[in-house]
Amino acid sequence: MTDQQLVHLVGVSKIYDGTPALKEIDLYIRRNEFLTLLGPSGCGKTTTLRLIGGFEQPTTGKILFDGRDISSIPPYKRRVNTVFQRYALFSHMNVFENIAFGLRIKKMDEKTIRAKVGKMLDLVNLTGFETRSVDSLSGGQQQRVAIARALVNEPEVLLLDEPLAALDLKLRREMQHELKNMQKQLGITFVFVTHDQEEALSMSDTIAVMKDGEIQQIGTPEDIYNEPRNAFVAGFIGESNIVDGVMHEDKVVEFAGQVFDCVDGGFGKMEPVDVVIRPEDVKLVQPEEAKLQGVVKSVTFIGVHYEMIVQAAGIDWLVHSTLMEPVGAKVGMLVAPMDIHIMKKVSFG
Amino acid sequence: MVRFLQRTYVYLIFAFLYAPIAVLISLSFNAARSRGSWGGFTLQWYVELFQDRVIMNSLYTTLFIGITSALVATIIGTAAAIGIHNSRGWQKKLVMNLTYIPVLNPEIVTGISLMILFVFAKLQFGYLTLLLAHITFNIPYVILSVLPKLRQLDKNLYEAALDLGAEPWYAFLKVILPEIMPGVITGLLLAFTLSIDDFVVSFFTTGSGVATLSITVYSMARRGINPKLNALSTIMFVAVLLLLIIVNVRQAQDEKKARRQNDKENTLSLVGRASAADIDPEWMQQQ
Ligand SMILES: Nc1ncnc2c1ncn2[C@@H]1O[C@H](COP(=O)(O)OP(=O)(O)OP(=O)(O)O)[C@@H](O)[C@H]1O
Ligand SMILES: [Mg+2]
Numbered sequence: 173m174t175d176q177q178l179v180h181l182v183g184v185s186k187i188y189d190g191t192p193a194l195k196e197i198d199l200y201i202r203r204n205e206f207l208t209l210l211g212p213s214g215c216g217k218t219t220t221l222r223l224i225g226g227f228e229q230p231t232t233g234k235i236l237f238d239g240r241d242i243s244s245i246p247p248y249k250r251r252v253n254t255v256f257q258r259y260a261l262f263s264h265m266n267v268f269e270n271i272a273f274g275l276r277i278k279k280m281d282e283k284t285i286r287a288k289v290g291k292m293l294d295l296v297n298l299t300g301f302e303t304r305s306v307d308s309l310s311g312g313q314q315q316r317v318a319i320a321r322a323l324v325n326e327p328e329v330l331l332l333d334e335p336l337a338a339l340d341l342k343l344r345r346e347m348q349h350e351l352k353n354m355q356k357q358l359g360i361t362f363v364f365v366t367h368d369q370e371e372a373l374s375m376s377d378t379i380a381v382m383k384d385g386e387i388q389q390i391g392t393p394e395d396i397y398n399e400p401r402n403a404f405v406a407g408f409i410g411e412s413n414i415v416d417g418v419m420h421e422d423k424v425v426e427f428a429g430q431v432f433d434c435v436d437g438g439f440g441k442m443e444p445v446d447v448v449i450r451p452e453d454v455k456l457v458q459p460e461e462a463k464l465q466g467v468v469k470s471v472t473f474i475g476v477h478y479e480m481i482v483q484a485a486g487i488d489w490l491v492h493s494t495l496m497e498p499v500g501a502k503v504g505m506l507v508a509p510m511d512i513h514i515m516k517k518v519s520f521g
Numbered sequence: 522m523v524r525f526l527q528r529t530y531v532y533l534i535f536a537f538l539y540a541p542i543a544v545l546i547s548l549s550f551n552a553a554r555s556r557g558s559w560g561g562f563t564l565q566w567y568v569e570l571f572q573d574r575v576i577m578n579s580l581y582t583t584l585f586i587g588i589t590s591a592l593v594a595t596i597i598g599t600a601a602a603i604g605i606h607n608s609r610g611w612q613k614k615l616v617m618n619l620t621y622i623p624v625l626n627p628e629i630v631t632g633i634s635l636m637i638l639f640v641f642a643k644l645q646f647g648y649l650t651l652l653l654a655h656i657t658f659n660i661p662y663v664i665l666s667v668l669p670k671l672r673q674l675d676k677n678l679y680e681a682a683l684d685l686g687a688e689p690w691y692a693f694l695k696v697i698l699p700e701i702m703p704g705v706i707t708g709l710l711l712a713f714t715l716s717i718d719d720f721v722v723s724f725f726t727t728g729s730g731v732a733t734l735s736i737t738v739y740s741m742a743r744r745g746i747n748p749k750l751n752a753l754s755t756i757m758f759v760a761v762l763l764l765l766i767i768v769n770v771r772q773a774q775d776e777k778k779a780r781r782q783n784d785k786e787n788t789l790s791l792v793g794r795a796s797a798a799d800i801d802p803e804w805m806q807q808q
Contacts, residue, residue, distance in 0.1 A: 227680050247683040260681035264699040273695075274685035325685060 184233035193219045195385045210372040211382035217365040253322035254331040261306040268302040274325040292320040329361045403446040417447035428485035430463045436514040446515040451490040453511035462504030549751035566752040579737040590655035591712035598663025606671040632725035646728030654726035663708035670704030714764040
């Protein structure tokens, strides 16, 4: 098992001028895994990458690479390469020289360099761009040069800091596919940073959701979507209705002034909880058929379904439905017991 | 009418500023020895100029001091700029202000204080003191030319080089230095120009037998006006003018480039903000 853990952050904290950016993080990254760090701005994603890359030293804890502590090894001796958010290409060198930079440091002969760079250009679809200046490339092309420049060194881990943030939606989708394919093809471990939950869900083997320098949950995309551990994760991954509730006993919860059956248990008697309901799990029915009744406040058609806001018990509920109810209509809302997710209350900082 | 007056006013200012130089230049081609009359066109004074041992010696001194002080000041100034760029907080402010003060200081103060310092350090006045003085007053100008280039750099550039396996020194030589080179060269040219242009500081810090062109002009002028001086001054004027034009054009080009780069960055951050707003986790907390 341990040989599977390529990178292991053990109790790692990072404190900048007295304010903690990371709080005792424990995280391991398996060989050949596509791991995504997901979280809102300022939660410590970049800091985590910079620690793995060697650009920052942990304040406490250590970083193991293949079981060896690398906390004090400088970036140029780590078998890790980085794709920076702003690309950081060398503007006084052409595309070829940018990609060849790492190989020249390793003193490879010209023929090998040519072959390797050629292969990389092919991989990122930039054959024929060798002598172009990097300033003359589009954002997406610069992005691919940055990826090729890192990958050509055959790192064991590739760190990518929001590499797609500056691209338009269409290009972003394309690059998501290309990146995922490259990762599978080359069998390299990817640590990918994003604050876009869709991107995280579609690309990753494992997602670590972060907030305020702490990891909230680690798991597969399915785990995290279906079994969010707390209200923050639930709200951040996909859209959710999150309301205050009180646990009456196991499998009985009260919220919005009504008592409902649910499937969760193990809480104290009358313990306050967060109740999470996905908008697609709410079924709109005739008012008399449901405990919860409300009035439709707004309707938006967004392609596959209608997005509606229904006001019930003084709460605005987000509801997704393929059937439209007009604004002002009285409706009932049904939720199956297994779609009522109960979560322990966490205090938000 | 107002426009006409405005224009005349501007022309008058230029006339006052440049009339003496125009007179000087035309006199340098005047065959008559006296300043009062025009005796026809000649290049005689220029020929004599290059045969004058004293003048040629001071030309070599000027060039030697100019080139050496510019090179040394560029090395020290570039290193200092990098240090300033990477420091933070009050230390950065302090050093920046210490850099500006010599630039704004009257030359005569710089000259006299350097002279006192050299006396105090018991240095023999001559080539060495002259060189040290020129290096000293050139350093701030190099710093001020290099700093803007450093600010334009992507802050991840150096890290990207390390990331690809470059040791710090290699990363500096192969990545940082080429990127800031335009600023370094502008600083070098500016330092060279200021060095050959300088009179006051040189006057106070040189020793017997060591004279720059401007010092030679001064001492010859005191002995009576010599038409050769007109020729020499004309050459110096043209040389410094050319150098300043080059420096200014370079700086203007640089600013243009910086502005373009800024525009790019602004759109980048706009895109970033837009995508962050797409997933606003706050709406659910308002529920
Ligand atoms: N060099 C630094 N000095 C001081 N504070 C820092 C430094 N770098 C990061 N921080 C702070 O550490 C916290 C985490 O920053 P980090 O850059 O890791 O966030 P992030 O998750 O990458 O955010 P974003 O999505 O905005 O890039 C922030 O509060 C930030 O202000
Ligand atoms: Mg970041």
